[in-house]
Amino acid sequence: MEIAKLTISQIHKGLKKKDFSALELCKTYLDKIKEKNKEIFAFLVTNGDLALSRAKEIDNMISAGEELPTLAGIPCAIKDNILVEDIPCTAGSRILENYIAPYDATVIRKLKNQNAIILGKTNLDEFAMGSSTENSAFGPTRNPNDLTRVPGGSSGGSAAAVAGGLSVFALGSDTGGSIRQPSSFCGTIGLKPTYGAVSRYGLIAFASSLDQIGPIAKTVEDCQIVFNAIKGKDELDSTSVESKISNFKFQISNLRIGVPKEYFIQGIDPEVEKVIKQAIKKYEELGVKIEEVSLPHTEYALPCYYIIAPSEASANLARYDGIKYGYSETRNPKSKIKSLLDVYLESRGEGFGAEVRRRIMLGTYALSAGYYEAYYLKAQKVRTLIKNDFERVFKKVDAVFTPVSPFLPFKIGEKIKDPLSMYLVDIYTVSVNLVGAPALSLPVGKIGNLPVGLQIIGRPFEEDKILEIGKLYGNN
């Protein structure tokens, strides 16, 4: 038995039956990280000693016959924009290079409460802004399926850690596709939950009306276990909601799935389209009713997103001021700064990378006097129309199938010089964040050794239904 290939419930059973110890399991993963992280660069920092001592404690729990939560002893990886108390949290940025998280995010408290083992923090595009993990200030992550290609982004480190066998599962965050697109590129399962389903307390904010934390795993079942462990209302996040819908049961023959015609137009790689169409056909053969639907405002989702997300980011990132925490020009002995304004200008100019500055500029422009109505308010109104499109379609169908990305994983360096071409990578994923719906990225095929993901979009708070739909694919 190769313990590095086991799923969460297999590990849980194995630990209880004492087929292997939590320590053995933890060592296996730490050894793999040691061996492979140099080439993949999924982890920015590992937490080896602490992880091993936690594993020993869990073995003691097992010996003492204590009850074992499902995630007890399960090694996991955390995107480095989620705070884990007393270990660094950089958000992939120089501005937070020396920042040590002063408290745990709510999702981390929940994982720790179940005695999950945190192996380390994973690489990301700076402040989760990007689609390739090339925007990390600490260097790019590589796709474990092909080391010359990107793992997607921004949760590229988390997806690569799971795909490369360096972690059982990982947490990511998704503002415009940052869990689903790297999952598609790496061949993992990624769930972007409904907006509000998971607490954002302790997640470094990018765009607060779009951000959600979610799991990345090897199987749909693992994804579901982790989602159930981290979800729920939190009094420290006033936008979090307790979902009343759970344990969804349905009959395959009653399932109706919509395929929006606007997602299969020019621009999609024909090979990707073929794999997605074959997957949809397979569902049809299983007895699922497939019908064409229309989401007429699809083409406006990306420009709408690239006003709303940078606008919110420009406000959220105002907190990096060189005074409270993070990089400060006042600590630079050669600095000539005199006034408070200089502290702001120099700390932020030095600390932020190119893409983050670009988005702060874009958002500041869209919110500035004279442009607010033409850009920000207009985008919010278009957001209403996009939301109405989905509400209309969800009256007819249970879920929607689309590709996650129009492209296969691209080469490192291929798109980084042209910001707009990088933005177009998110064209199929941003709508979901604008409307707040949950969506799953499910690997449904490969072209050569490069995976292709099917996006399954559900009604708000129907995560269980899209997860069950995902399981159908593998069960047959």
Next chain:
Amino acid sequence: MISKEEVKHIAKLARLGLTEKEIAKYQKELSSILDYIEKLKEVDVSGVGPTSHSVLVENVMRGDESQKPKAKTIYPPTALPPRQAPRQKLLELAPETKDGYLKVKSIL
């Protein structure tokens, strides 16, 4: 195409210190992104209200009660224990402090 002056103005509003070279670079890049975003002008939004949050958000009020920790509260094993305010840890992250306060440069 937005002007160099506009780029400088935005950079100042955003509190970003940029070099002349960076200003020229952002002038080009922001212009091409804004051209793409112009696409939204095609959409008729007459009579449509704005959406700021996808899920209906309501104001959440804390109960008007004293915050003293209750003695000997027993928490069920599934609930998370209360958090401790990490005041000292937060202060340690600041570049300059004095007597437990953050220190800033003069404003005038």
